[in-house]
Amino acid sequence: MSDPRYESYMGLAPQRIAHWEHWSNPDAETYLTGIDYYEHPRLCRLKLQELYPQLGLGVPPTDDPKPRPEEQPDLGKGRWGDSNRDHWQQEVAGQRFQNDEERLRFSPLEQGDFTGWRIVEDGDFRSEEVIYERYRRHYPAEWGDRAPAGSSAAVGFYNTMFMWPLLVFGYEQFLSICLEPGFARIMDEFAQINRRVFQAFARLPVNFIVCHDDIVLSRGPVCSPAWMHRYIFPRYEEFWSILRQAGKEVLFMADGCMDAFADEVMACGARGIISEPFTDYKAIARRYQDCFIAGEGDNRVLMRNDPDEIRRMVEAMVETGRMSGGYMMCIGNHIPFNVPGQAVERYLDLSAELAHR
Numbered sequence: 001m002s003d004p005r006y007e008s009y010m011g012l013a014p015q016r017i018a019h020w021e022h023w024s025n026p027d028a029e030t031y032l033t034g035i036d037y038y039e040h041p042r043l044c045r046l047k048l049q050e051l052y053p054q055l056g057l058g059v060p061p062t063d064d065p066k067p068r069p070e071e072q073p074d075l076g077k078g079r080w081g082d083s084n085r086d087h088w089q090q091e092v093a094g095q096r097f098q099n100d101e102e103r104l105r106f107s108p109l110e111q112g113d114f115t116g117w118r119i120v121e122d123g124d125f126r127s128e129e130v131i132y133e134r135y136r137r138h139y140p141a142e143w144g145d146r147a148p149a150g151s152s153a154a155v156g157f158y159n160t161m162f163m164w165p166l167l168v169f170g171y172e173q174f175l176s177i178c179l180e181p182g183f184a185r186i187m188d189e190f191a192q193i194n195r196r197v198f199q200a201f202a203r204l205p206v207n208f209i210v211c212h213d214d215i216v217l218s219r220g221p222v223c224s225p226a227w228m229h230r231y232i233f234p235r236y237e238e239f240w241s242i243l244r245q246a247g248k249e250v251l252f253m254a255d256g257c258m259d260a261f262a263d264e265v266m267a268c269g270a271r272g273i274i275s276e277p278f279t280d281y282k283a284i285a286r287r288y289q290d291c292f293i294a295g296e297g298d299n300r301v302l303m304r305n306d307p308d309e310i311r312r313m314v315e316a317m318v319e320t321g322r323m324s325g326g327y328m329m330c331i332g333n334h335i336p337f338n339v340p341g342q343a344v345e346r347y348l349d350l351s352a353e354l355a356h357r
Contacts, residue, residue, distance in 0.1 A: 031341025
């Protein structure tokens with residue numbers, strides 16, 4: 001049986017345009033299924049899977065009730081999905097060092113073990129074998145060292161290169177030191193860590209690696225092209241060549257507007273890009289035949305819940321999908337808890353009706 005995600009990643013133009021959705025909306029799940037997500041999380045997700053299998057959402061192992069956000073302690077950091085947050089990552093990072101001098105003395109290699117650091121990819125990075133074992137356990141033992149042919153089996157890595165200093169030091173603190181001469185050593189050490197990561201990933205039974213780095217904001221690049229060509233893009237080219245030599249494909253993920261750096265990312269060896277609706281996906285589709293692209297949908301449209309506007313958005317997405325065999329339907333800036341369930345239903349139902357080649 002063909003895997004529409006595999007076909008999409010590889011630009012093979014499945015007749016039905018597949019979905020890749022960033023989902024954390026329990027209230028929409030209740031609305032769509034008629035089953036209370038918090039009272040019956042497993043039954044609710046099973047019903048959602050039946051109604052909208054294209055979402056590809058997992059199912060909880062038990063039907064034990066979940067506490068509603070208003071029944072949980074107010075941890076003061078807002079809400080994410082079905083729970084209240086206990087920290088802001090950037091707040092934690094900003095308090096990790098006393099000043100820029102301490103930051104510039106920091107040695108990523110000496111630290112090695114980032115367990116508990118709240119850098120998204122928390123864990124021990126002191127050796128390739130430790131990294132490999134941590135990720136290998138998520139895949140069936142019977143696969144050995146190779147995923148089934150035609151499978152969309154993937155592994156994701158959040159800190160492809162740019163995110164390491166941003167998450168370790170904090171955004172503003174990273175910007176305060178990123179032009180200092182001593183910063184080159186720090187990036188070299190992060191690169192040595194990531195060399196272990198991607199050598200380990202080359203051995204995993206996966207066909208795709210989703211490499212995440214928020215190298216852009218909603219209006220474009222965080223750092224200059226010259227800075228990126230010094231510290232980031234050469235590492236992408238090196239790391240991704242390790243993966244491609246092992247027969248794996250890279251899917252690049254970034255928040256923001258990727259227009260300024262899309263060509264560089266593709267030149268480094270990515271199969272395609274998933275980003276946010278600020279990016280010009282039609283331009284990428286024209287330049288790269290049947291590359292993987294996703295993220296054109298906009299949650300601001302869903303928030304307004306205007307039926308005509310949602311239809312226009314879906315029609316525009318489908319138009320891009322017919323330009324590229326690797327296009328996937330995706331609300332690029334997420335479907336969080338406060339997006340109205342009715343708007344989500346409209347988007348999904350219109351996609352089912354219109355999103356085909």
